Amino acid sequence: MRIVTLALIVCGLCWGDGTDGCKPSSLNIPGAQYPCVYPDHRATFRLVAPEAQKVQVKVGQTFDMVKGAEGAWTVTTTPLVAGFHYYSLVLDGVTVADPATQTFFGSGWASSGIEIPEAADGDYYRSKDVPHGQVSQRRYYSKVTGKWRRSFVYTPPDYDAGKTRYPVLYLLHGWGEDETGWYTQGHVDSVMDNLIAAKKAKPMIIVMDNLNTAKPGEDDSIFWARGLQPRPANEAGRGGRGGGLANFSGETFTEMMLTDLIPTIESTYRVLPGRENRAMAGLSMGGMQTFLTTLANLDKFAYIGGFSGSTGGRGGTFDPKTSNHGVFADAGAFNKKVKLLFLGIGSMEGPGTKNFSDQLSQAGIKNVYFESPGTAHEWLTWRRCLNDFAPRLFQ
């Protein structure tokens, strides 16, 4: 506690400009000194709010900020886990983004973000002097939803100049996120550029779409931010994440993907045809969607990845004969058809995914289990999952 107090005093003098070792987060807006991060991963947050009664920062846990000179509220946290964290301020009871950072779409709204830097361990997701692919915005009209939609598409470094056709990975974000997640929070382009330059992964196209898919009149409230906006009185109890996800079939996304997205991609890009050139993966709810879509369409996908999310590992009884409509019942047939079934998780996320992997193995279903050390249900887990998953594709 004495260290924290001292740090605050020092920071108050030096404006977090690095002289006390607290460096502005790389996600801050230009010129913003706060939030800043210490070498031991503590972070100092600061908000000038002379008229406020109470200010807190929610970054995983909630920290009360303390009012100091000139109405500046500050707090220095305990050490944070490395990687990207969503966070928000609670200003007199209202959850808002910190105006000092760029925003990142998570939990259904434009949240603040802070990056706790890794040392050399994080090199795989940083821009380096290697050939660069690009991430492109692709708008397309969905016949299924009756609306324009948007994907971001990674094409590998040699795509523009060459004539080669490439396999495709469809890669989904998690609950409350959107199609921007993988190329901002996820650093998908740098991860892939570095893997491809090191010849660890085959060059591939990666399509990042939006889970948020509803037909006209269909209830889409599962995708709404919780607690941030008023719900109509007659809709109380509707939607919500917990109950919603348990009943989530993912059928509309699957239909949209097969009807609109895949045909758009395959008629627009130089794509290799067939299931053995098509992979799908996703994180959290996107992993669940991946399992729902692919296991019901094994004639269309040969590679499957769930990063901190799948249809298993959530409790309940797993029975290989009946679970997922019996797709695991004939292990030999499944193993012959599915080139990769990948289950990734952060070590701080609990044993559910490991248990699911073990259950699959006991049923004779080949699968790869990957555990990210020391990380939680956050983007560093998923960057690492992608870094481990992508080299296994299309081999």
Add this chain to the structure above:
Amino acid sequence: MRIVTLALIVCGLCWGDGTDGCKPSSLNIPGAQYPCVYPDHRATFRLVAPEAQKVQVKVGQTFDMVKGAEGAWTVTTTPLVAGFHYYSLVLDGVTVADPATQTFFGSGWASSGIEIPEAADGDYYRSKDVPHGQVSQRRYYSKVTGKWRRSFVYTPPDYDAGKTRYPVLYLLHGWGEDETGWYTQGHVDSVMDNLIAAKKAKPMIIVMDNLNTAKPGEDDSIFWARGLQPRPANEAGRGGRGGGLANFSGETFTEMMLTDLIPTIESTYRVLPGRENRAMAGLSMGGMQTFLTTLANLDKFAYIGGFSGSTGGRGGTFDPKTSNHGVFADAGAFNKKVKLLFLGIGSMEGPGTKNFSDQLSQAGIKNVYFESPGTAHEWLTWRRCLNDFAPRLFQ
């Protein structure tokens, strides 16, 4: 006033779901009913903040919000001008983004946005069933700044499938914005897709970079958000927009553009060579940068556009013999060299740009003056400028 009060009561009953005609802004996060927009362009804003003492919304002017049932603060504005507006909430004295909208980078931070829809007049910037180009993220290393930078690049619909080379327009945002401005607030891809489909504009590549360019150790505080973050005490009075812009030379951006950006683009994309295939334009501070860069490098650019910004029209004495280092002194030579000098402005922005255009004309300098009716220093002016400017390029 009676109408406003009535609207508030009605809205309180119907949750802005359209039954009273107030439709959620297209820029809201999924499920957010507020802000909503009436057919007469009034907008209702709402924030649930039971513990707050005072809440305001700043959307051009400042409106006090009124606390109602369940701690919900609301206000219905006077009619707003059509198009995109940045806005923010002031919550107990702190300027924050409204958590109910997506954010848009403006004034140096991630601000809220509201779109006041146009009827048929706005069709030119909407996605339609025409061939679509794409907007790609392009990362590159700048030798001039010693940092990685990012451009967004629009390639026309037939780029991927074809072998043709294209001319290039370099298109800049305004003060406090960034490389995302033109493809989010500006709808650059839809504007160009629609123009190209109608054969009104030649297919071209458009490069959208970031004005924020500083060498190591160089003062970049002109790009910082004003008032949103504490300034070190010893830097008081430094930077700021007004004084800063008057002394802004734009030389670092020009050097970076010529050294890093243009070579990156021309070695990456299928680009037609030479000045007659190179245009540059920008809005506000980006228009000023455009004039600074191009007028000093007429051997490299043949088409020049300033949208609500240039080096003229800001008062002071314009002398064609000496202004801009005498580039206008020989009108005949200038007119022969420069294929297009375009000055656009919103009709609500004052007479400065028209005066500059007249001064140029009186000095014999050919120029095109475009005025957007009924719009201010905002994105609808600049969408319209682009829509008028692009068809004049590379003809």
